[in-house]
Amino acid sequence: MEDRYPFKDIESKWQERWAREGFYRVEPGGDRPKYYCLEMFPYPSGALHMGHMRNYAIGDVVARFKRMRGYNVLHPMGWDAFGLPAENAAIKHGIPPAKWTWSNIDRMRSQMKSLGLSYDWDREVASCHPDYYKWTQWLFLQLYKNGLAYKKKAAVNWCPSCATVLANEQVVDGACERCDTPVTKRDLEQWFFKITDYADRLLENLKKLTGWPDKVKIMQENWIGRSEGVEITFTVKETGDKLPVYTTRQDTIFGVTYMVLAPEHPVVEKVIAGSPREAEIRSFIEEVRRQSEIARTSTEAEKRGMFTGAHAINPMNGEEIPIWIANYVLMEYGTGAVMGVPAHDQRDFEFAKKYGLPIRVVIEPPGEHLDGASMESAYADPGVMVNSPGFDGLDSTVGRDRIASLMEERGIGRRKVNYRLRDWLISRQRYWGAPIPIIYCKKCGTVPVPEEDLPVLLPLDVEFEPTGQSPLTKSREFVETTCPVCGGPAERETETMDTFVCSSWYFLRYTCPRCTDAPFKRETVDYWMPVDQYIGGVEHAILHLMYARFFTMVLHDLGLVGVEEPFTNLLTQGMVLKEGAKMSKSKGNVVDPEYILDKYGADTARLFILFASPPERDLEWSDQGIEGSHRFLNRVWRLVRELSDSIRGLNGQALDKAALTKDEKALRRQAHATIKKVTDDIEGRFNFNTAISSIMELVNAMYQFKDRAADEPHGLAVMKEACEIMLLLLAPFAPHITEELWQLIGKTGSIHKEAWPEFDPEAVKVDEVTIVIQVNGKVRDRITVPSEMDDEELREVALKQDKARSFIGARGVREVFVVPRKLVNIVTN
RNA sequence: GCGAGAGUGGCGGAAUGGCAGACGCGCCAGACUUAGGAUCUGGUGGGUAACCCCCGUGAGGGUUCAAAUCCCUCCUCUCGCACCA
Incomplete structure (x- = not known):
């Protein structure tokens, strides 16, 4: 315990000095x-x-x-x-x-x-500082003025227990983060940013982000979810309404046996009004709408549907098909209507099986025949088109394109790109956020707050119990204002912005x-x-x-x-x-x-965290591991302290590189090799763990050298150089202890203002290298040879080794592979 | 279900085609010591009396003179998305 270095004194001393001098400004x-x-x-x-x-x-x-x-x-x-x-x-x-x-x-x-x-x-x-959110509001106005911020009615997350709207990030597994009540949907007027206008660019630019992990780019790509397909216009037979559907599988148009609408689809209302089953259907729709988000969207949830009594006409072949509604169709994506092709879509297949809808095969795997009655799952892969008048025998990937063109010619469909990305809902019915700088005037409508009136200050004396409405509605002084256009009485927007805007x-x-x-x-x-x-x-x-x-x-x-x-x-x-x-x-x-x-202390904590694992990987915290890192810094402390007096005495003297002993050369080589290793590890790949381990190896080598050779004529000079290098390399990881020791060895400036060391190519050169000798890929011997020995000579030397020869035996050598400066592999017959 | 990543000693991890297990933890032994939960030195994958040798990187197969590393099949775990037509 008494040998621990005084990290508390050192760390607070340097932190204060750095702060006082504005060191990192x-x-x-x-x-x-x-x-x-x-x-x-x-x-x-x-x-x-x-x-x-x-x-x-x-x-x-x-x-x-x-x-x-x-x-x-x-x-x-x-x-x-x-x-x-x-x-x-x-x-x-x-x-x-x-x-x-x-x-x-x-x-x-x-x-x-x-x-x-x-x-x-x-x-x-x-x-949350007005000087900051003033500009968040200003940026909102720029988006608003450029048509990128707009208000519309939207279904938002609602917690019935807390009586409040929840942000998406507050919904955990379909339930309220605070009280675990399943979240439902409510229709409310909401502010959005038009991020969908940038969907294609957000996607395209990902290709340029070569410095990003693929994982993140793939996640964003999936989130944007671009797909190419066709919007095909069906017609409701009973009412004549146009009923567009979006599909990426127009090649299966002849396999459509029914139509499914989202329960919220506007056409549903028209076709069921006055029908004999109206009440039954309405109660089904209500039930689906009441369903929580998890129940509605889970893959495991059973697909449930109901026939509306109405029919749609397939514009391709004039066929009449029943129109259903089902819980698995989303109003928010595409047109809210889906053409049902049970033979070639697994979801449609399950739905058709459950409700006895026909399954018609229009694509078959090459060389095989499919029968709708006996299929056990949908066939979703490309194949050969069948039962598709005018396209039979065609490869379905070719058919996709031809059918799209034909539909465009005939005016029954048009090619369309769809995205899963939705516009960004930014309004929150919450208090602690940047107020949306908008004013509502009875005469002038929605009016942006003039830029010179920003910031719209968030009042600090508001009751903010959640009621479902923004707490700001309760502040008269906040809400009541005058219209910037006509000067008449007006009201402020009471909602605040999502923190992701900030x-x-x-x-x-x-x-x-x-x-x-x-x-x-x-x-x-x-x-x-x-x-x-x-x-x-x-x-x-x-x-x-x-x-x-x-x-x-x-x-x-x-x-x-x-x-x-x-x-x-x-x-x-x-x-x-x-x-x-x-x-x-x-x-x-x-x-x-x-x-x-x-x-x-901070240096130990930092060092351990960086040493225990490479940064991208998970890190397993270890109470013993941090002891090890602390021990290492203590080792550094003792080493440099012990040497500091003699090192200070050497300051100003140059190192005589020509006069070094073998030991001295070896330490010098290791110090310079460590510069190279640490630099490469940080620069190229952020492998701090291996960078630190090589500094540890250098410190180990210095301890060995100290006992053995520090008294030699040039030993101390080599030690001094190694010591400086070691501290410089360690400085980014452990900034306080290195600063203190840097001063202790007689340096006047801060170590953090020093240049990163360059390695001396002469110093890292080796005279001899150890060569591994393999026979048939197995290590059998090691020899030490001059490092400049060429391949041919190396091969000869290796073949002469007794050990190698004993393993070759009488079989004779078939081939020899030489990896320069590393290894020789002798392959026998 | 789809997508991504990972699987190596008792543990964290190293090695991206060329000596598997660097470095650290833990453990064992020695030195110093009144003492050691301090420090220093050495040892430490398994089998084995053995510095001979054999086996060994989730499992199985393949490519190669040579595979933890590349390819195929499978298993396990973690993360992301999850009825997007």
Whole structure:
């Protein structure tokens, strides 16, 4: 215990000094190339957890490394500070959301500072600050003015127990996050952003994002869900109504045996009105609508339907088919109507089987015959078209195209691209968010708040018990206003914006965090953007990352920023686990960062987190593992302390490279090889774990050398060089202890302002190499040879070895493979 | 169901076609010591008396002089999407 290095003193000493000197402050410009290193800003939930700690430790190593490599590094931090937990906490504990949020921010900021993270704190932003949300509102207005923000009636998540609307992210497995009540749908007027206008570009640009993990790109691709098909117009026989359907399988048009509509489809109302089964059908529709989201959309849920009594006419062959309604058809996608082809679609197949609808085969696998009556599942693959007048015998993939063209010629259908992506619902009936800057005037209608009147301030003295309406409706002073156009009495929009709106542009605000006449300056934002490295959890793979891309594209199109894509490289870090499971209060397996910092200090905590696993993978927390990292830093501490006096005495003297002993050369070689290894590991692939392990190996070698050879004439000089290299390489990982020891060996400046070391190619050269000798692929011997020995000679030497010859025996050599400087494989007959 | 990723000692992990298990944890032994839960040194995949040798990277097959690594089939786990016509 008494031998532990005094991490508490050291860490607070340097943290204070860095803060006092504004050590990590940056400005745009200068000779050095810019580098923007960004970690996802946190929601101020109360205290940092291990996931945060991992995220920021990774980012800080990148930022510090790039700084030492000569970049002008922007490394900011802020707070995603609007959101529901603040309101929930307020309801529970009676603390106002603003107070709760700001005190959490204070606590988390101080935790970050005690981690030694190299942020430019002058650039801190908080999305709940009026100086920030003023510009969130301003950006809303820009979208509104360009037709990208609009209001429409939509079905939203509703919790019957809490009597409030829920955000999508508040619905967990179809139930309310807070009270576990199954969520239902309600129709309400809602604000949307028209992200669907950008669907194709969001999809196309993914190809350019070569610095993103494929996993994330695939998730976004699936989320956008582009499909190419045909919208075909059927006609309702009884009423003459047009009934368009969307399909990607127009090649199966002759296999349609029924039509299914979503229960909410407008045609349903017309065809059932006055029919004998009206009441029965209505009660079915009501039942489906009452169904919770989970029950409605689960794959396991049974497909249920009902015949409406009406019929549709297939425009391709004039055939009449029954129109059904069913719970498995979604009103929101395509046209809300689906043509039923049971032989070639599994869902239709199951539905047809259940309700005795005919199954007509129109595509067969090559060389096989299918019979609808005996099929056990739908045949959904391409094949040979049959029972399709004019197309029989044709390959169905060819038929798809021809039928689409024919339908267009005949005017019964048109090619169409559909997306699964929906417009982004941004309004929330909640208090703790940025107010939507809109005013409703009886005379002038919907009027945007004039830009010079921003921000629309969120009142701080409001009752926010959830009732289903925004709490802001209860604040007279907030609601009652005058119309900016006619000056008459008017009312403010009382809903607030989804917090994802706030987080869709914060990375731009960091470039000009205190700008008062614009969200950011074009020149400055263009200097820093794009973000060179973005680091965060994979849970944001779709929503945040898609919304941020959308915003950046819109702002690009409006001429506000130069870039179209905000994040060049993306690193998605894995989770922190304990006993194989995600840390959570309910499991009782939470490790508190504050406790770890107190017991071991920031350097140890950072080092362990980075050493235990590569960043993309999950990390298994180990109480013994962190002891090991702490032990390592103690080892470094003792080593450098012991040497520091003699090293200081050597300052100013050059190393005589020519006069070194074998041992001295070996340590020098290892030190320089470690530079190369650590540089490659950080630069190329973020493998911090192997970078750290090679520094550990260097320290081990230094200990060995110290006992053996530090007294030799040049031994100390070699040791001094190794020591400097080791500290420099360790500096991004363990910034405090390296700073302290750097000073201790007589350096006057900060280690964090030093240049990253370059390795000496002469030093890493080896005279001799160990060659593995294999016979028939099995290792049989090892020999040491001069490193410059050529292949032919190596082959000869290997063949002469007794060990090798004994394994070759009498069989004779058939072939010899030589891998230069590594291995010889002798293949026998 | 579809998509993605993973599976290597007692544990975290290393090796992306060329010596499997670097580094760390744990364990064992030795040194120092009044003491060691400090520190230093050495050992540590399995079989085996053995520094001979044999076996070994989820299972099985294949390609190759050579496979943890590439290909095929299967199993298990994790994550994402989940009736999108």
